[in-house]
Amino acid sequence: MNLTVPMRIVSLDGPVACCEARGVRCDVSLALLRDQALRVGDYVFVQEGYALQTITEAYAAAAWDLLDQAWRSNAPSRAASA
Numbered sequence: 001m002n003l004t005v006p007m008r009i010v011s012l013d014g015p016v017a018c019c020e021a022r023g024v025r026c027d028v029s030l031a032l033l034r035d036q037a038l039r040v041g042d043y044v045f046v047q048e049g050y051a052l053q054t055i056t057e058a059y060a061a062a063a064w065d066l067l068d069q070a071w072r073s074n075a076p077s078r079a080a081s082a
Contacts, residue, residue, distance in 0.1 A: 006060035
């Protein structure tokens with residue numbers, strides 16, 4: 001399974017952006033969005049090193065809320081590990 005996560009562009013270098021999410025930075029290919037005028041501060045959905053689409057900051061925050069909920073609901077409970 002692949003997970004698509006929202007990330008914020010922190011720098012641009014031609015067809016590659018340095019993106020950040022939750023303190024983690026990585027280089028992301030912008031090849032699939034080459035027809036868009038991306039800027040530092042924009043948010044994108046990233047999967048396997050490729051930016052797939054631009055999103056709003058509010059949409060990114062909502063996506064992280066959903067990912068957090070999914071993580072909490074699938075995390076093993078402390079009682080089960082005791």
